[in-house]
Each structure stands twice: as structure tokens, then as C-alpha cells.
Amino acid sequence: xxxxxxxRRSLVVMSIITSGIIFLTIHACSxxxxxxxxxxNEEEYYAGGxxxxxxxTSGAFSTPAPNLSPLQLEKHLSGDMEFEATFxxxxxxxxxxxxxxxxxxxxxxxxxxxxxxDKPTVFRISTPGTDAHGxxxxxxxxxxxxxxxxxxxxxxxxxxxxxxxxxxxxFPDGETYSLRKPIYTIIxxxxxxxxxxxxxxRVAPPVFGLGLLEIIPEEAIIAxxxxxxxxxxxxxxxxxxxxxxxxxxxxxxxxxWKANQPNxxxxxxxxxxxxxxxxxxxxxxxxxxxxxxxxxxxxxxxxTMPVLEDVTFYVRTxxxxxxxNLEDANIQEGKMYFYxxxxxTCHNPSFTTGIAINAPELSNQKIYPYTDMxxxxxxDAMGDGRQDYLATGNEWKTRPLWGIGLTQLANGHTVxxxxxxxxxxxxxxxxxxxxxxxxxEYFASLTKxxxxxxxxxxxxx
Ligand code: HEC
Ligand code: HEC
Ligand SMILES: [Ca+2]
Ligand SMILES: [Ca+2]
Ligand SMILES: [Ca+2]
Numbered sequence: 498x499x500x501x502x503x504x505r506r507s508l509v510v511m512s513i514i515t516s517g518i519i520f521l522t523i524h525a526c527s528x529x530x531x532x533x534x535x536x537x538n539e540e541e542y543y544a545g546g547x548x549x550x551x552x553x554t555s556g557a558f559s560t561p562a563p564n565l566s567p568l569q570l571e572k573h574l575s576g577d578m579e580f581e582a583t584f585x586x587x588x589x590x591x592x593x594x595x596x597x598x599x600x601x602x603x604x605x606x607x608x609x610x611x612x613x614x615d616k617p618t619v620f621r622i623s624t625p626g627t628d629a630h631g632x633x634x635x636x637x638x639x640x641x642x643x644x645x646x647x648x649x650x651x652x653x654x655x656x657x658x659x660x661x662x663x664x665x666x667x668f669p670d671g672e673t674y675s676l677r678k679p680i681y682t683i684i685x686x687x688x689x690x691x692x693x694x695x696x697x698x699r700v701a702p703p704v705f706g707l708g709l710l711e712i713i714p715e716e717a718i719i720a721x722x723x724x725x726x727x728x729x730x731x732x733x734x735x736x737x738x739x740x741x742x743x744x745x746x747x748x749x750x751x752x753x754w755k756a757n758q759p760n761x762x763x764x765x766x767x768x769x770x771x772x773x774x775x776x777x778x779x780x781x782x783x784x785x786x787x788x789x790x791x792x793x794x795x796x797x798x799x800x801t802m803p804v805l806e807d808v809t810f811y812v813r814t815x816x817x818x819x820x821x822n823l824e825d826a827n828i829q830e831g832k833m834y835f836y837x838x839x840x841x842t843c844h845n846p847s848f849t850t851g852i853a854i855n856a857p858e859l860s861n862q863k864i865y866p867y868t869d870m871x872x873x874x875x876x877d878a879m880g881d882g883r884q885d886y887l888a889t890g891n892e893w894k895t896r897p898l899w900g901i902g903l904t905q906l907a908n909g910h911t912v913x914x915x916x917x918x919x920x921x922x923x924x925x926x927x928x929x930x931x932x933x934x935x936x937x938e939y940f941a942s943l944t945k946x947x948x949x950x951x952x953x954x955x956x957x958x
Contacts, residue, residue: 536829536836544899544958545706545817546850546862557818558705558900558907559611564858565814576811579804580604580611584773586648587796594799596774597651597783597790598644604768604808607701611815612908614701617916619772620645620657620683621697623883630740630747632757632886633695638688640784642771643696651790655686657698661918666927672945674927678878679918687789695883695890699754700917703908706899707752708813708859710866711761714851715749721845721869732842732932734871737894739886742779751870754896754915755888761809769800769808778802813859818900818907820865820957831954834947838939843895843932845869867898867958876930879914891931902956922952 543549548562561573583602584595600618601607607618620643623633635641639654647653661677668674681698683690719736726733737750741759750756758764766779776783776797785791822828835841844867852860872892880891888894893915901922905911911921919925929937940948 533824536832541865542819544865549819550816551819557903560816562814562816572810573814576807579808594775596648597792598647598785599774600772609908612703615910615912617698619699652687655683658682658684697881697883698916704812705815706817709864712851712853713848718870737887755885756894757885765809775799827950828954828957831950834951838936868895874931902958
């Protein structure tokens with residue numbers, strides 16, 4: 498049950514007269530359709546269903562869901578501690594096992610303030626071909642990612658040099674914007690790299706609301722896929738199917754910028770293993786096994802199942818921040834342009850989560866994440882030329898837009914897209930190509946005032 502609704506615009510007046518008769522005058526002036534137009538949907542304030550928090554503060558991305566039991570809250574807070582813990586080299590009484598090669602010493606080191614990073618920190622690599630499960634084929638001597646850091650006396654695998662070429666463009670009405678095209682060069686590699694290495698550079702995305710996305714019924718996502726574009730609207734939408742290491746089966750990909758992880762347990766176990774060099778019950782082999790950097794220490798796994806479970810419970814149960822000012826006329830107009838531009842054909846506004854027996858607090862929630870959980874071809878300029886299971890170089894999973902307007906407040910920057918190339922929302926939109934080309938053109942064709950209203954709508958999410 499929804500217990501508190503701070504946004505409800507209704508007034509209840511009760512007058513009680515003490516002559517033995519009680520008069521109840523209820524004056525409920527709820528949403529007036531004359532003022533709040535057809536684009537207003539009060540229910541949308543509960544973007545995360547019962548896990549929504551009405552908190553537009555710096556803690557907007559790092560607050561536990563309000564519907565956790567005291568026991569669950571305790572588990573969430575232990576997971577929070579692990580998410581923030583700095584790991585160190587073995588031996589150490591706590592948080593040992595860092596490296597030998599790694600990218601960061603803690604989860605929060607990349608997921609800034611429990612949210613989105615402001616620069617690339619993960620560098621996936623592969624050579625042509627696929628592994629035994631149809632996934633990317635690792636590079637001999639480097640594996641599936643470049644770890645650009647290493648413990649004392651060990652060589653990092655390589656570094657990735659990032660530079661940008663900036664170009665200025667103008668909208669038809671004269672307003673200018675600028676796009677910076679990234680150029681990535683692998684430098685200081687400890688061993689020779691084959692010339693056909695594909696490199697995919699990625700920023701850490703925010704991690705709230707993920708337990709909800711994890712239990713959206715697969716049928717509901719597949720229902721939105723239209724790989725052959727049968728309805729001829731220019732939008733295809735394709736599901737990724739990826740290897741689930743625990744079941745040994747292929748499963749719908751839901752997490753990561755190319756939907757290359759099937760669930761949060763595996764996503765987080767992979768993060769520990771690849772990004773921090775922490776072996777765990779799901780991935781028990783160091784990422785640099787067989788390489789020069791491997792230490793030969795057999796202390797696996799370096800974290801226990803309860804630690805992994807707590808961290809996963811933590812990212813599963815972070816609250817979704819509520820949108821703000823949805824009844825504002827400008828924001829409603831902006832929302833109208835969002836639909837007219839066809840943004841909603843990929844940024845699908847709503848789903849209802851399924852039933853997870855062990856997670857009643859996340860089950861059966863109407864949510865407003867603004868993603869279809871599917872892959873889309875975003876054009877060559879956005880591509881990385883690296884196949885990831887079924888995702889081609891140009892294909893990326895539609896990012897949820899919930900909370901996006903709070904990025905500055907909660908994470909201290911406005912860096913968007915998979916590799917952080919966009920410095921604000923306008924740049925993020927103008928980088929959209931491929932299937933989203935018509936959307937971008939529509940956005941560009943609006944007047945500055947109309948574009949600003951669309952941006953105001955995004956800022957309200
Ligand atoms: C070196 C930087 C780095 C570290 C350390 C790191 N992450 Fe990430 N995280 C990323 C990047 C980059 C992605 C996107 C990966 C991709 O697209 O394949 C990501 C993705 C995720 C996702 C999926 C989010 C989504 O919306 O799809 C979760 C959950 C996550 N990380 C949790 C963790 C946890 C838990 C830890 C600590 C054990 C951690 N991460 C450590 C960089 C990092
Ligand atoms: C064809 C599908 C598609 C359409 C249409 C589309 N988007 Fe996107 N959008 C995506 C994908 C995919 C991404 C993630 C891109 C990436 O990985 O860098 C994205 C990312 C974004 C981001 C950055 C999110 C983040 O977390 O970094 C914003 C903002 C955004 N879209 C807004 C819009 C708006 C506004 C429109 C309409 C003008 C629109 N999109 C139309 C698919 C689409
Ligand atoms: Ca280790
Ligand atoms: Ca590696
Ligand atoms: Ca279509």
C-alpha cells in the first residue's frame with residue numbers, strides 16, 4: 498500500500514459540530530484536468546513503486562528502499578559497507594585480495610557516491626571470434642579487459658590514453674552545441690597486443706532501482722523487441738542473450754551498457770573479479786590467471802558468499818528517487834515533445850515487475866524506469882566495434898532515465914552515455930544516431946524554448 502503521498506494536491510476539510518450531529522465536509526480538489534493536462538500522470542511520482550523515496554538531495558541515489566524490514570535494512574547496510582570498502586593486498590585481516598591487477602580498489606571508487614562515474618574506468622577488450630558460450634573472445638595475455646593498475650611490483654596490463662576532438666554544431670534556430678569525440682589509444686602495454694583488438698571504454702552507471710529491473714518479466718521485455726522492425730517505425734530493439742555461469746544456460750541480458758550480464762549476482766561477482774581482482778564464489782579464478790602478473794597464491798575465494806550476497810542485496814534494494822514537479826505546465830509540454838520525438842519508443846516509460854518469492858518488497862511494482870531493456874543500433878559514431886554476445890559494435894542497451902535529473906546533485910557531474918562523452922543532456926541526445934536518428938532530428942527541429950522544455954522534463958525525472 499502507498500502510505501504517504503506528499504505530492505497529492507487534495508484538501509480535506511472536516512468540520513465537527515458538537516450539537517450531537519457530526520458534519521463531515523470533504524472537499525477533495527484533486528487533479529484538475531483543466532490545469533493538469535493529459536500528459537500529467539500522478540502515479541508516475543512513484544517511479545520505483547513502493548521503493549520510491551521523495552528525496553531530491555545528494556543522497557538521492559544512495560538511500561535504502563523505504564519498504565525494507567529492519568532485518569533487510571541491516572543486510573542492506575552491511576552491503577553498503579562492502580560497496581564502500583577499500584580492498585588491500587593480502588595478507589590483511591580485512592578486505593584482502595586486491596589484484597594482482599585491478600582498475601579500482603572499491604566499488605564506490607568507480608560508482609561515484611553510489612552512482613555514476615565521471616570518467617571511463619573499465620576497458621573491455623577482445624579479438625575477433627567468440628568464446629565457448631558466444632561471448633567476446635579474450636585477448637591472449639590480457640583476458641577480457643585491461644586492468645590499468647596493479648599491486649606493488651606487478652606490471653599493470655596497459656593504460657588507455659583518452660583525448661577528445663571537439664566540434665561545434667548549430668541547431669536550425671542558431672543555438673550552438675558542441676560534441677567531443679573520444680579517441681582511445683592503448684599505451685604502456687606490458688606485452689605486445691594483436692593489431693585487431695577491439696576496445697570498449699565504459700563509465701560506471703548508477704546502481705539504484707536494479708532489483709526492480711532484474712525481475713521485470715522476460716515476456717514483457719521480449720514483447721517490445723522488434724528485431725526485423727515489423728511495424729516499420731525505424732526502431733528495432735533486440736534482446737541480448739548471455740551466459741549464466743551458475744545455471745550453465747543462456748539468459749536474457751539485463752545489466753551493463755550492452756546488457757551482457759543476466760542478473761545482479763553475476764554482475765557484481767564479475768565486478769569484484771575483473772574490476773578489483775577479488776575472487777569470489779561465482780568467479781574463483783583471478784582475471785590474470787596464466788599471465789605474468791598472477792601471484793600463484795591459492796587463497797580463493799577472497800570473499801565469502803555472504804559478502805557477495807550482501808553487496809548484491811544492497812544494489813537490489815537502493816531506492817528510486819521520485820520525479821519532481823510533474824504537474825508543472827512546462828514539464829508536461831516537455832513530456833509531450835519527448836513522446837512526439839519518439840524517445841519513448843526506446844525509453845519505454847513503464848513496466849510492472851514480476852513476483853520474486855524472496856523479494857516481496859520488489860514484486861508487483863508499477864515502475865517508471867524509461868527503458869525497454871533492449872539493444873538498439875545507435876549509429877557508427879557511438880559504436881565501439883566490439884561484439885558482446887548478440888550486441889554488435891553499434892548496439893547499446895537503452896539506459897533508464899529515472900533519476901537522471903538528479904545526477905548533478907547526487908553525483909556531482911553531468912557526464913552521460915556509455916563512455917561519458919556527453920557533458921550534458923543536450924549532448925547526450927545529439928550523440929543519438931542510428932535507430933534514434935529521427936528522434937534527434939525532431940529534437941533539433943524544435944525551437945530553443947521547446948527543446949528547453951524537453952530538457953526540463955528530463956530534469957524532472
Ligand atoms: C573499475 C570501475 C568499477 C568498479 C571498481 C566497479 N564497477 Fe560496477 N560498473 C562499472 C562499469 C564501467 C559498469 C558498466 C559495465 C559494462 O557496461 O559492461 C558497471 C556496472 C555495474 C552494475 C550494472 C549497472 C547497470 O545498470 O547495468 C552494477 C550493479 C555494478 N556495476 C555494481 C558494482 C559493484 C557491486 C562493484 C564492487 C564489487 C562494482 N560495480 C565495482 C565500473 C566499476
Ligand atoms: C533508438 C532508441 C533510442 C531513442 C529513440 C532514444 N534513445 Fe536515448 N538512449 C538510447 C540508448 C541505447 C542509450 C544508451 C547509449 C549509450 O550506451 O551510450 C540512450 C541514452 C540516453 C541518455 C543518456 C542516459 C545515460 O544514462 O547516460 C539520455 C539523456 C537519452 N538517451 C535521452 C533521450 C531522448 C531525450 C530521446 C528523444 C529525443 C532519446 N533518448 C531517444 C536509446 C534511444
Ligand atoms: Ca585477488
Ligand atoms: Ca585483463
Ligand atoms: Ca519497430
